[in-house]
Amino acid sequence: MIRTILLFLALGLPLLPQINxxxxxxxxxxxxxxxxxxxxxxxxxxxxxxxxxFLLDTGGVFEISQELQNKMQFEEDGEANISDINKQKVNLxxxxxxxxxxxxxxFINRTAIVTDMTDKFPYSCFGxxxxxxxxxxxxxxxxxxxxxxxxxxxxxxxxxxxxTAHQW
Numbered sequence: 001m002i003r004t005i006l007l008f009l010a011l012g013l014p015l016l017p018q019i020n021x022x023x024x025x026x027x028x029x030x031x032x033x034x035x036x037x038x039x040x041x042x043x044x045x046x047x048x049x050x051x052x053x054f055l056l057d058t059g060g061v062f063e064i065s066q067e068l069q070n071k072m073q074f075e076e077d078g079e080a081n082i083s084d085i086n087k088q089k090v091n092l093x094x095x096x097x098x099x100x101x102x103x104x105x106x107f108i109n110r111t112a113i114v115t116d117m118t119d120k121f122p123y124s125c126f127g128x129x130x131x132x133x134x135x136x137x138x139x140x141x142x143x144x145x146x147x148x149x150x151x152x153x154x155x156x157x158x159x160x161x162x163x164t165a166h167q168w
Contacts, residue, residue, distance in 0.1 A: 027155040029103030034144070034151050041144065042126060043151065046101040047072070052129035056151070058142065060133030062097075062110060065118040068129045069095060077111050102132075105153065 034056070035042040041056040052068065064074075074095035083089050093114040100107045118128040143152045143160050154160060 064130040
């Protein structure tokens with residue numbers, strides 16, 4: 001059984017986090033606990049001092065729930081025109097989230113799509129506030145340790161110190 005999964009998210013996107021350079025290990029979030037529910041990875045992130053639950057989806061994009069937008073009233077940042085799997089087009093509001101903190105990393109002024117995804121099955125079962133996706137972690141490595149239920153983002157592959165037997 002593979003206990004450790006290493007996902008390379010080097011997409012070539014200029015979406016690096018704005019990191020506080022005063023802290024040692026600033027190229028690493030440190031260990032972040034996660035919940036593994038029904039084959040979904042749920043992490044906490046901090047927005048304006050409050051913790052929120054987000055689905056970690058390496059194929060998705062940064063989304064926040066309509067409920068979180070109603071509460072926070074983030075500044076509008078345009079509109080996204082998206083086609084779904086049935087080629088139905090929908091326009092979604094985009095907002096600017098001023099600061100998001102995950103572990104030691106702070107991301108500044110990130111654009112999020114506002115959706116009702118968290119109100120629909122199966123996501124409604126998780127009590128989510130949104131989703132973190134590939135556009136959020138450009139040029140970072142995501143390390144999930146299922147046995148310890150911790151994840152970590154780093155820009156330094158050597159920091160993970162994995163044996164080749166535990167790499168995927």
